[in-house]
Each structure stands twice: as structure tokens, then as C-alpha cells.
Amino acid sequence: MARPLPDHPQLTGNFAPLRMECDAPDLIVHGELPRELCGSYYRNGPDPQYAPRGQHHWFAGDGMIHAFHFRDGRVAYRNRWVRTPKWDWEHEAGEALFAPFDPASSDPRVAGRDSTLANTNIVWHGNRLLALEEAHAPYEVDPETLESKGYWTFDDRLEGPMTAHPKLDPETGQMLFFGYMAAGPFTPDIAWHEVAADGTLTRSETFQAPFPSMVHDFVTTREHLIFPIFPLSGSLERAMQGRPPFAWEPDLGSHIGIMRRDGSARDMRWFEHDPCYVFHPMNAWAEGDKVIADVMKFEQAPLFPNPDGSPGDPAKSQARLTRWTFDLAANSSAVSEEALDDFAGEFPRFDERRAGLAYRHGWFACTPPGTRGSLGAFTAIAHIDHATGSRKVHRLDPGDGASEPLFVPRSEQAPEGDGFLLALVFRAATLRSELLVFDALNIDREPLARVELPHRVPYGFHGNWRPAG
């Protein structure tokens, strides 16, 4: 018998887990789905199988994949948990055994056991569908059945963890990624890796960050790898004392390492910046000796406490789209900064055929002034046109919530931004979810289609597209 979930903001409303697996072979569509939309949209997010042990964190739920398969104007849906070792052990026990963000509360029977959640992102590369979570190797999932196949370690060439945010090079088909705490928990070691288009891991290199911290994402240009290290420090000593394993320590400052892809981490150039936090960059590119990165910048890390366990400042826990410029030719290690947009937002995406290159269009989930959203449950979706500086917004009804949107090009050859924006939204009036399909450059108009789900999909993290083969 599964115990009731505790009263926790990230276990209630549409943050509450679905705790159910189902198939809906032909979803109801309002309007017309574009025929060009042919492929699969996968999303990943936390869906705790059981009531958590100890202190719960939004990031601590078991990964659940939601798949939408589009073909000929129809869409089929399927969801499955990722059957990790943790999921299997807990399923057998009928209760939670691990407390991923409160290790002291884990059941002693699982001390030292594999705790992967595989709950953060899902990426199609090298003919494999990989469920990702930054503290472990990828977990492979069947693209049709969503059956879990087990860890994928690139023919045993990957020894450490893999970020949930690899970057795909649109020109070479390569996948670039890193893993932090690569030499073990709470170490400052970072490994980065290059994977060929066919999925073969071809290069790995390690370097040391200034201090151990949570390194959620990175960004690449055609020529560079950019590793941002923020003062959300990780400390084994704190964890062993029952204090926060990850905490906001602004005095450590922000450090952004830039290296050439055709060079080595030994030549990493470190830039220094004010304390801040970025979960997600939008894109980056190079112009001569300058590297430019657009990021969703928080004044301080949200969702994590101070070292003494006291909560952070909610007013500073909102991100805004910000442009950073790094001058590799300058004698200074300073970063120049420009605000690009004044909405609080997160989950930036763009036309990823422009990944690492100068680009024009971006989209993100946001909370316009005067609306009540939260990190994870946004009240609107925005499109920003960097060429004109203009912004278009699709606002939801009060109580509704949006997660990360996804851009899908109309065709491989279509101009940048010509395509569709997919946005999974929660409807408070029906307590169910809808998948909205917009003309990506006109999200302020009515969606082209609304795909009606017979249930709600909990607010999740990230998703990606796999074009039909």
C-alpha cells in the first residue's frame, strides 16, 4: 500500500506526480495539426513513485517520459517511468528508499547503491534515445515502447556522469557534453566529451573547476566550449553534518571557463563575474575574438538554501534573459553584460539548427508582471526576435501553467524560425493538460492546434524532438 504524499508545494497541484502509465493512441485535436509536424516529442520530468523520505526537492522525483508521436495530422501519446535500479528497488519495497537531496534520510539498506533518477532531459542522438540526469550516465529508452534498456556508457568509454544538457552541433552532427564531480561526489573535477554523429565517443578530457559546485548546463559555439561555474557550492563536509549538500555561497563568485574545441582544457581562459546563477543558456556564438552567450540569469541560485539551511531571497530567485560578451583578446577577465528582456523567465530554447552560431529567434517560458506563476509553472510563453528586439507573448488564463516550449522546424531547409512551437500547458479549469502547437513566429495568435489530453502531465523539466525516420 503506497502512503499518501506529504503536503509540499512541489507535490501538490500540477506538481503532484501522475503515478500512472498509459497509452492514448489518438488524441483529440482542436484545429488542424500541420502535416509537416511528423516525428516524436519526448518530455522528461520528476514523478516520484512513492511519498519521499526526509526533505523533498523538486529535482528528486523518478524520471517519467511523456511521448507524443505525430503523423499525418494525428497524435498518439504514451508515458512510462524510466525503470532505473532505484525505481525497481523501491517498487519491490513498496516505498521510497532513497532521499536524493537529503542523504541522511535514505534507508541504510540502500547506502552506496545506484541512485540515478534519469529525470531531467531526453535527447535523441546516434540512433539512441537517452534519458539524462546530471549525476549519472545516460539511461537508454526505446523510442516507441519507452521500455528502459539500461545505462548507455558509449561502449564503456564514459566512466563518470553526463550532464542533462548536451549540445548537438548542427554542422557536424557531433554531441558535446560534460560531467561535473567527475572524480567522485563533491570533487571539483569536470570531464568533457565529444561524440561523433554515429554515437561513438571520440574524445574526453578533464580539468578542475575553481571549486565543487552544481554545474547544470554549459554552452558551445562552433569553435568554443564554455563552462560556467557559479557559487552554488557542493560540500561533502556539510552533507555529512546534515547541512545542505548544495548551498548558495556568493563570496565564491562566478567563473566562466572558455576553451577552444580544437584546443585543450589546459588552455582554459577563466573570466570572473559577480555572483549569480544560470541553469540554462539560450545559445552562444563567436564573432572574431569575442564570444557572446545569451543566458537566463538569476541574481542568486533559486531552489537551494544558504549554507546554514536558511532559504534564499525569493525576489532574487527570478531569471532574466541576459547577454554576456567575453573578449578573448583583452587583458581583462571581466564579462560585459546586457539585459535583453525584462520578463522573469526560464527554459530558453531556440531553433537549434543555429546552435553555436549567430541566431535571431528564441523562445522561453515566463511570468509577465502582474501574473502569479512560479519556477516551473509559468503563466506565459514568449518569443524574442534578437534582430528587432521585439517580443511576442502568449498569455495563459489565471491558474493555468506552462513548462518549457520546444521549437520544431517546418522542414530541414526552412529558414530560421520557420516552424512550430510546442507548449504543454496545464488547464486549471479542467485539471488536465493540453499540447499547444503554434506558428512559432506568431505565438501571439491562436495556436494552430490544441491537442487535448485525457489527464494532466505534471510540470516537468525538458523535452526534445526526434524527426520521423
Ligand SMILES: [Fe+2]
Ligand atoms: Fe535543465
